[in-house]
Amino acid sequence: MRRCSLGIGLFAGALLAGQPGHAFDARELQVVARTLDFLVPRLTGRVDVAIIYAPTVATSRVRAEQTGRLIGTGLAVANVTLVAHLVPINHLEWLDGMDLALVSSGLDQATDAVFAATRSRGLLSIGAEEACVRTGRCVMWVEAEPQVTILVNTAAASQSSLSFRLVFRMMISEL
DSSP states (O other), X not given: OHHHHHXXXXXXXXXXXXXXXXXXXXXXXXXXXXXXXXXXXXXXXXXXXXXXXXXXXXXXXXXXXXXXXXXXXXXXXXTEEEEEEEEEGGGGGGGTTOSEEEEOSOOGGGHHHHHHHHHHTTOEXXXXXXXXXXXXXXXXXXXXXXXXXXXXXXXXXXXXXXXXXXXHHTTSEEO
């Protein structure tokens, strides 16, 4: 059985090599969790995280699953505990009851529908790809290496009825 798991892991790694975007890594998830303290109002305690992905795009699905495994059933950071929920783009109604949305890579034209769904629910949407925030289809993008970078699209945040504490706005780059 181990050989099969290793083979699948190697296949997935080869599949993802050279593809745009990435899965959120552990450090980025910590940055994401810490940013929630700067939302108005703050998110604290249990935070249900929708990981939105395209089930028909292998890289999107694999990266969403990787992110989901990192979060698991309770990643505790600061005063929040992130709880992962995989949400395929063909079931955006599953966003009801979520507190945060991580937008996987590989969604292409579906980002319009994803943003409409997150915006209408007032969810902070954080893209795995910088292009998502630059095009206004996500509110935020984070990068943890080589240094922490947080990019916020203020128009997308406003459309989603989201605001951040002033001290946070001094630590980020805004579009």
